[in-house]
Amino acid sequence: MFNILLIEDDTSLFTEIESRLRQWSYDVHGINDFSKVMERFTEIKPDLVLIDIQLPMYDGFHWCRMIRAHSNVPILFLSSRDHPTDMVMSMQLGADDFIQKPFNFDVLIAKIQAVLRRVYNYSSEQTNLKTWNKATIDYEKNSVSNSVGTVELTKNEIYILKALIEHKNRIVSRESLMQSLWNDERFISDNTLTVNVNRLRKRLGEIGLGDRIETKVGQGYIAIEEENR
Incomplete structure (x- = not known):
């Protein structure tokens, strides 16, 4: 209960x-x-x-x-x-x-x-740590850490980040994100997704990773990971 x-x-x-x-x-x-x-x-x-x-x-x-x-x-x-x-x-x-x-x-x-x-x-399904751009993502603690520091994310932010990283270097459409995040896109506005992504980018910017989430106008978002970066 x-x-x-x-x-x-x-x-x-x-x-x-x-x-x-x-x-x-x-x-x-x-x-x-x-x-x-x-x-x-x-x-x-x-x-x-x-x-x-x-x-x-x-x-x-x-x-x-x-x-x-x-x-x-x-x-x-x-x-x-x-x-x-x-x-x-x-x-x-x-x-x-x-x-x-x-x-x-x-x-x-x-x-x-x-x-x-x-x-x-x-939360119950995520037990492993994820590495992305030399940062460690802890899905259980909703945190991202690197040599600069650690930031804590909300549930929405960590979910968006996970969805983008699972398709790193590939565009994830806004529609796909809304449908997976809220299960039924009729219950959420397009503007709300924009606010959540902007907030995620701002938080990642505190440890130098804000530019790793790019907006592709008219298409969606992409999590960039360059080799040997």
Whole structure:
């Protein structure tokens, strides 16, 4: 049974989401004191976090930053706000998806299942280290290390990197990445993929590998590995 932390201050919506998720055997936990979200997060140790943007005390973006400072747990935003910058901001902060209110509960369940399947099945299958451009990629720790240093990646970032490296020096189409990453491309925007790849490139740039992920306009992305580089 997966633990889900639902950070939502609308009592009726919380109750409805909790009821629907429990029908799928998810263990759902809420927040009583919105000034102590991190204390609750540490107590629950959730496998996934659902979080609204508009909350008492501090907004969802604040708590996403706090969670990401300590954990790579999957985060899905729920929001009635429809401004594109909210989606972009959530992805830049490391969220895995953004769900617009009001939403269809079947879509919500599908998104949750896709993220959990991707994150936890993927993590359990990866036991080996990968070498790429003289850097060591640890799929279990979601990290990339070389002589310059080490960077930690989110689940989405490490998955994108893995997909690109598996086809290194070959173009991987955007459609292929979206379909494999989110399982059903209808549930994700083209812009969200761009944000995730740009964030991955920025993180790799901290250890001198940012230019190893190239954009091929109108085609997709390519992970470059030159021999004896």
